[in-house]
Amino acid sequence: MWFFRSNKKRNAEPEGDGPAFWKDYLRLFRTPLPAQTPIHEVPFVVFDTETTGVDPAKDRILSIGAVRVCNWQIDISGSLECTIARHDSNTSPAVVIHGILPKERPNDLEEREALEKFVRMIGNSILVGHHVGFDIAVINQALKPLTGSGLKNKRVDTGALSKRVNPVSGPVYPAGPLSLDDLCKQYRIRPSDRHTAAGDAFITATLLLKLLSRLRNRGVQHLGDLLRSR
Amino acid sequence: MIRMANTISTRIHDYLKDYPPFSLLDPHQLAELSASVTVQYCRPNEVIFRQGEKPEQRIFVVREGAVQMVRQEDDREILVEQCDEGDVFGIRPLINEDNYALTAKAVEETLLYVVNVEKYRETWNANPKIAHYLASSFAEGLRRNYDTHFKNRLFLDQDRYIDGHFHLVEVQSLEYSKAPVTCPSKIPIQIAAGLMAREEVSSIVVVDEKQHPIGIITDKDLRRKVATGLVPIHQPVEQIMAHPVVTSKKEMTVADAQMDMVKHRIHHLVMTEDGTPDTPVVGVISEHDLLVVQGNNPAVMIREIRRSRKAAELKNIRQQAESLLQKYLYQEVSISYISSVMTEINDALITQVIRLCEETMEEEAVKPPGVPYCWLTLGSEGREEQLLRTDQDSALLFGDVPEEEYPAAKAYFLTLAGRVSTMLNECGFDYCPGDMMASNAKWCLSLSEWKEQFGKWIFEPIPEAILHCEIFFDFRPVYGDSSLAAALTDHIFESVGRQTIFLSFLAKAALQNPAPLTFFRGFVVERSGEHKDEFDIKARAMMPLADAARVLILSARVGRINNTIKRFEKLAELEPSNAELFQQAADSYGILMRYRALQGIRNRNSGRYFNPSELSKMERINLRNSFQPIQELQSLLNMRYQLAYMR
Numbered sequence: 036m037w038f039f040r041s042n043k044k045r046n047a048e049p050e051g052d053g054p055a056f057w058k059d060y061l062r063l064f065r066t067p068l069p070a071q072t073p074i075h076e077v078p079f080v081v082f083d084t085e086t087t088g089v090d091p092a093k094d095r096i097l098s099i100g101a102v103r104v105c106n107w108q109i110d111i112s113g114s115l116e117c118t119i120a121r122h123d124s125n126t127s128p129a130v131v132i133h134g135i136l137p138k139e140r141p142n143d144l145e146e147r148e149a150l151e152k153f154v155r156m157i158g159n160s161i162l163v164g165h166h167v168g169f170d171i172a173v174i175n176q177a178l179k180p181l182t183g184s185g186l187k188n189k190r191v192d193t194g195a196l197s198k199r200v201n202p203v204s205g206p207v208y209p210a211g212p213l214s215l216d217d218l219c220k221q222y223r224i225r226p227s228d229r230h231t232a233a234g235d236a237f238i239t240a241t242l243l244l245k246l247l248s249r250l251r252n253r254g255v256q257h258l259g260d261l262l263r264s265r
Numbered sequence: 266m267i268r269m270a271n272t273i274s275t276r277i278h279d280y281l282k283d284y285p286p287f288s289l290l291d292p293h294q295l296a297e298l299s300a301s302v303t304v305q306y307c308r309p310n311e312v313i314f315r316q317g318e319k320p321e322q323r324i325f326v327v328r329e330g331a332v333q334m335v336r337q338e339d340d341r342e343i344l345v346e347q348c349d350e351g352d353v354f355g356i357r358p359l360i361n362e363d364n365y366a367l368t369a370k371a372v373e374e375t376l377l378y379v380v381n382v383e384k385y386r387e388t389w390n391a392n393p394k395i396a397h398y399l400a401s402s403f404a405e406g407l408r409r410n411y412d413t414h415f416k417n418r419l420f421l422d423q424d425r426y427i428d429g430h431f432h433l434v435e436v437q438s439l440e441y442s443k444a445p446v447t448c449p450s451k452i453p454i455q456i457a458a459g460l461m462a463r464e465e466v467s468s469i470v471v472v473d474e475k476q477h478p479i480g481i482i483t484d485k486d487l488r489r490k491v492a493t494g495l496v497p498i499h500q501p502v503e504q505i506m507a508h509p510v511v512t513s514k515k516e517m518t519v520a521d522a523q524m525d526m527v528k529h530r531i532h533h534l535v536m537t538e539d540g541t542p543d544t545p546v547v548g549v550i551s552e553h554d555l556l557v558v559q560g561n562n563p564a565v566m567i568r569e570i571r572r573s574r575k576a577a578e579l580k581n582i583r584q585q586a587e588s589l590l591q592k593y594l595y596q597e598v599s600i601s602y603i604s605s606v607m608t609e610i611n612d613a614l615i616t617q618v619i620r621l622c623e624e625t626m627e628e629e630a631v632k633p634p635g636v637p638y639c640w641l642t643l644g645s646e647g648r649e650e651q652l653l654r655t656d657q658d659s660a661l662l663f664g665d666v667p668e669e670e671y672p673a674a675k676a677y678f679l680t681l682a683g684r685v686s687t688m689l690n691e692c693g694f695d696y697c698p699g700d701m702m703a704s705n706a707k708w709c710l711s712l713s714e715w716k717e718q719f720g721k722w723i724f725e726p727i728p729e730a731i732l733h734c735e736i737f738f739d740f741r742p743v744y745g746d747s748s749l750a751a752a753l754t755d756h757i758f759e760s761v762g763r764q765t766i767f768l769s770f771l772a773k774a775a776l777q778n779p780a781p782l783t784f785f786r787g788f789v790v791e792r793s794g795e796h797k798d799e800f801d802i803k804a805r806a807m808m809p810l811a812d813a814a815r816v817l818i819l820s821a822r823v824g825r826i827n828n829t830i831k832r833f834e835k836l837a838e839l840e841p842s843n844a845e846l847f848q849q850a851a852d853s854y855g856i857l858m859r860y861r862a863l864q865g866i867r868n869r870n871s872g873r874y875f876n877p878s879e880l881s882k883m884e885r886i887n888l889r890n891s892f893q894p895i896q897e898l899q900s901l902l903n904m905r906y907q908l909a910y911m912r
Contacts, residue, residue: 102273108379109304116271223329233272244306245374251308 053182056151063159064187070259074247077258078160079104079191081243082115082153083235084170091172096146097121099153099174100233102240103160107248109240115156116233117149118142150178154186161258162188165215165239189262193218193239196246218242274300277378281326284351285886286395294385303379304328307371313355316368320358322383327352330375331785334367347372347785352886359386359399445535445549447472450479454491454505455498457482468533468549471506476545478535480506485532507531514540515547522550563589563606570613574621576691579614583654583693586610590652591866600855601830608649614692615642615685616744622684626677634674637746638663640685643701647739648811649828652862655871656695657686658736661703662749665711679709701736712749716756723760726770734771735808738815741827754824761819768820772906775812776899778804780892784877784885802861803873806892810854813898829854846897853891860888 068077082101088094098118103110120143144152153174164170167190175185197213219226219238222245228234247255255261278299281287287295305325307313313325316337325332327348334346334354345367348354357365359382382389389395447470448457461469461484471480482502490496490505511529513521515536525534532552538544566582566589573579586607593603619640623633644658645651661682666674682703690696703709710718719737722730738757742750761767781789781800788796789805814832821839826832833851837844864879865872877885903909 100272107306109306111271111274111277111299111303112301114271114273116273225329227276228272231272234276237273237276241304241306241376248306248308248374 053184054151056155057182060154060158061187068159068161068189068258070257070262072258074251074256074258074261075106077105077261078158079163079240079243080157080160081109081163081236081240082157082170083164083232083239084173085230085232086173089169091169091176094173095119095121096149096173096177098232099149100231100236101153101156102233102236103156104163104240104243107244109237109244113156114233114236115152117144117152119144119146119149146177147181150174150181154178157186157188159188161262162186162190163193163239163243164190165193165218165235165242167192191243191261193242193246196243196250197221200246200249215239215242222246271300274302277302280328281378284326284353286353286389286399287326289392289394294388298380298385301381303381305377305379307332307375307377309371309373311371311375313369313371313377314365316365318365320355320365322358322386323355323379323381324353324359325355325369326378326380327354328376328378331372332375332377333370333372335370336367342368344782347783347790349785356399358382359389445470445546447476447546448502449474450503450506451501453499454482454487454496454502457502458487458491458498461487466549467551467553469502470510470535470546470549471502471508472546478510478512478537478542478546479503480508481510481533481535481549482506483533510535510542512537512540512542519555522555526552526555563610566610567613570610570617573617576618576688579617580692583610583614587653587866590862594859594863594866600858604650604652604828604830604858607652608646611646611651612642612743615640615646615689618688618692619681619685619744622681622688625684626681631677631680634663634666634670634677636664636666636670636674637749638678639742639745639747639749640703641740641750642743643736643740647741647827649741650811650858652858653865653872654693654695655873656697657689658697658701659686659703659708660701660715660737660740661709662715662753663709663711664746664749665713671711674711675706675709679704679706682709699736701733712752715753719753719757720760723757723764723767726767728774731770731774735774735812735815738819739811739827751825758819758822758824762822768816769906769908771812771816771819772902773908775809775816775902776908778809779899780806780809780895783889783892784880789877798876798878799874800877801874802857802864802888806888806895807854807857807861809895809899810850810857813850813895813902814854816902843901846894846901850894850898853894856887856891860884 080101081104082099084099085097086094087097096119099115101115103113162171171186171190178185193215194213197218215235215238216226216229218224219242222242224238224241224245226238229238247261250261274296278296281299282295287298290298305313307330313332314320327350329350332348332352332354333344334348335342336345346354354369355365357363389399446460446464446466446468448460450471450473457469461467461482468481468483470478471482473479480503482505486505486507491498496504511525511531512535513525515538517536522534526532534550535546536548536550537546563586566586569582570579573582590603590607593606626633639662641647641660641662642658643660645655646658659682661678663674663678686696686702686704696702701708722734722737726734740750740753781791783790784800785796788798789800790796810833811829814829814836817836818826818832821836823832823835823839826835830851833847833854837847837851840847861872863872864875867879868875880888
């Protein structure tokens with residue numbers, strides 16, 4: 036009895052810490068999405084963050100934009116867009132690009148609130164972003180003091196995905212990392228609201244649909260196919 | 266201002282707000298709706314919904330790509346509509362509970378905005394503009410219609426054209442009459458009046474030896490002070506002149522001139538070198554001149570036409586009529602009013618040209634034959650539909666003369682017609698490329714010759730004859746003895762009555778040019794699916810309607826209604842069972858006339874050919890919708906005259 040209880044407690048330990056939203060979040064990962072889930076049933080969340088710089092260890096989140104994609108549709112009503120209140124007056128070069136000034140505004144959320152909203156929205160969806168590794172690293176950095184751990188979701192990088200669709204490198208498709216702007220041009224996506232988190236998330240979602248459609252023609256039918264090779 | 270809470274729905278909002286029915290929504294509803302949109306991806310050839318399926322409470326807007334609407338008939342797929350960016354489709358759930366009548370299929374990689382309309386169905390149907398839009402764009406089965414509700418949205422983006430095309434007349438600088446008529450102060454009133462009469466002016470400026478103005482005499486002074494016997498005519502002009510003279514500088518606008526006249530209660534302004542009475546006179550401007558410059562008064566134009574003696578003057582006035590036309594078109598003045606004004610102006614101009622030519626011949630002592638004649642206009646002017654100066658189509662009809670007098674009469678009328686035609690050309694009316702003009706010996710005939718000619722066309726309807734019928738059957742007398750024209754009309758009805766098969770030939774000819782299916786991006790899409798980049802609005806949309814109206818009105822034995830719109834309106838009255846179709850045909854024709862005139866004004870040509878990419882989205886939708894009655898009229902003709910059996 037005692038042994039049993041202790042065992043259970045040890046198993047449950049990762050869920051024990053952190054705020055309620057985090058516990059709810061972790062619970063969702065008890066049953067992972069099956070690898071044979073058809074692509075059109077896979078819940079994706081496409082997101083983007085704007086930050087004060089490019090170093091996840093040092094820089095902070097300015098805004099998060101995210102949209103749900105499922106069944107070849109982008110759901111606008113369920114989208115997330117929030118800017119995060121800054122309490123310092125450091126203006127970094129990134130501010131100049133994103134146009135978000137470090138001034139307090141009534142609609143701003145505290146970082147903690149924004150993270151909670153984001154985590155509740157994503158659930159166990161597949162996270163998608165353009166060079167998504169960076170955005171996840173930034174989110175994780177911010178999450179750690181709150182939750183003690185980082186995001187558990189499977190992830191898909193549209194940068195890597197575009198190379199799967201077009202493995203040839205050459206003058207048309209450069210070998211280096213492809214920028215979102217390049218891909219917009221290639222896939223004829225209107226780059227409106229670039230450099231806002233929500234705008235970029237929406238563009239990336241459109242790109243995801245176009246890439247998935249092309250991969251579908253090459254046999255990527257299930258979640259497993261999508262996650263298998265990078 | 267802070268950034269709006271949701272960038273994405275704002276972007277969707279900005280897109281939807283330009284296209285009906287979303288452009289008709291109130292801003293709150295549109296914002297709410299934009300936030301609930303779903304963006305759907307479709308791969309090439311993906312079916313969006315199928316014919317026979319039950320619709321869900323949603324409608325679709327093409328954001329990117331293209332969608333074809335097809336009807337499955339047995340084993341065939343018939344292309345009904347092709348939608349591109351901004352087109353709304355699948356609106357059936359808003360109209361009724363039926364299943365989809367068409368299949369929607371993505372032609373290429375396509376992004377759609379899917380709008381859930383469950384919440385809006387009732388409010389939309391309660392809003393007359395939206396309900397009207399829905400009814401009119403409900404493609405299959407129902408006809409599309411225009412009425413006054415929707416009329417002011419025909420040119421959704423008219424501001425685009427008004428900028429840069431319209432000069433504000435009020436700030437236009439004035440062209441005052443050069444070489445003003447002047448006289449010294451000591452000359453007798455009689456001499457001054459003679460001078461005014463010779464120069465055809467309404468005022469004369471009294472000047473000193475340095476040509477500085479010291480007074481002015483107008484028609485009014487002569488009436489009030491001289492004709493009444495107050496001042497004898499041998500008195501010097503200084504006795505009756507108004508002085509001091511109100512002068513102004515020569516660089517002034519219409520508005521300045523108007524203000525000066527109002528302020529000083531005068532009808533003439535004297536312009537001097539520096540604007541003061543201490544410099545020489547350079548011009549005079551009258552209130553009447555201002556009216557003419559403003560060119561916004563058809564009555565003034567017609568009066569001016571009747572006063573003109575030179576082709577250049579007439580050309581000028583007709584040019585002003587064109588600005589009037591443009592203004593009317595943009596202001597969405599009713600097309601019947603526009604065409605009646607333009608027809609009045611054209612008729613006045615033609616009449617004046619004929620009178621001037623008659624006078625010239627008289628001066629040259631060419632004796633007119635003692636027989637009445639009638640000048641007929643044909644084609645679009647005959648139908649009272651010539652808004653722009655397209656080509657001249659005319660014929661001359663003279664009374665029967667004894668055989669021995671015929672050559673002289675014919676020679677006179679041919680000479681006259683030749684001169685008229687040349688002068689009309691100088692006024693900006695091109696010669697008819699097919700030489701269907703009174704100056705052609707073939708179309709300058711006596712009444713019995715014309716009767717014979719029409720008889721030939723009616724009883725031997727070979728293709729060439731039918732072609733002539735399409736032009737000559739719309740004749741209308743504009744000058745001379747119209748009883749001759751009436752006699753000809755009677756004869757035609759009598760002949761048509763004896764040869765009813767003729768109408769079938771005419772009806773068959775009316776089917777030769779079916780309207781295209783639609784516009785897609787910059788192209789005209791034919792029913793065959795073929796794409797072309799040039800649209801011939803006359804041949805592909807207007808003539809099919811005009812031809813159908815002619816056949817039907819001839820069948821109905823209604824004479825003396827030439828105007829296509831009026832013909833359809835009359836037909837609607839005569840045949841209540843088809844009234845709706847005829848009324849729609851009339852509306853469509855009005856819309857087509859507008860577009861043709863607008864294109865002509867924009868491109869400074871006849872407006873007949875244009876590339877659909879020159880049109881805005883809304884214009885393309887309107888134009889495409891106006892094709893609908895053409896197709897239905899053509900199938901009506903097909904049935905009524907059993908043309909399927911004709912070879």
